[in-house]
Amino acid sequence: MRDIISYVSILLFSIFLGAQITEGVLMVPHWKSMNAADFYSYYGKFGPAIGRYFTVLTITAALLPLFVMMYSWNRNRVSFRFAALSFFFALLFIAAFYVYFKGANEAFLNAAYSSQPLAEELARWSYWHWGRVGIECLSLACLVLAIRRL
Numbered sequence: 001m002r003d004i005i006s007y008v009s010i011l012l013f014s015i016f017l018g019a020q021i022t023e024g025v026l027m028v029p030h031w032k033s034m035n036a037a038d039f040y041s042y043y044g045k046f047g048p049a050i051g052r053y054f055t056v057l058t059i060t061a062a063l064l065p066l067f068v069m070m071y072s073w074n075r076n077r078v079s080f081r082f083a084a085l086s087f088f089f090a091l092l093f094i095a096a097f098y099v100y101f102k103g104a105n106e107a108f109l110n111a112a113y114s115s116q117p118l119a120e121e122l123a124r125w126s127y128w129h130w131g132r133v134g135i136e137c138l139s140l141a142c143l144v145l146a147i148r149r150l
Contacts, residue, residue, distance in 0.1 A: 089139035
């Protein structure tokens, strides 16, 4: 049973990370290729659904290290340390949403930028996104190490 829970935990976090990479590789370049009017039309139509989709994935991925950390508390100290580190990185990728993405996404919904500032903001959004993906990779690596030590 523990093996099934371990595999499902890694699978769920990997699905989240894969979706984030897909967003960065496919969606962001597409957004950057659009003119401002088309982007705002697209984002107004699909932005809220994209946000809901990633909210569910993000919360799920962030809770997994916490559950492994709680499970390993009295079972394996090395596993607990890796799980705690994974959870720390999870808190960082959640914090990134509130520090940057929440405001940027709201600005997109409100069509707050003209063409050139929009292009600059989408470039900034992309840099933040890939930084966040890097943190998520660290979280997943620590989660895998925590689960291997159980």
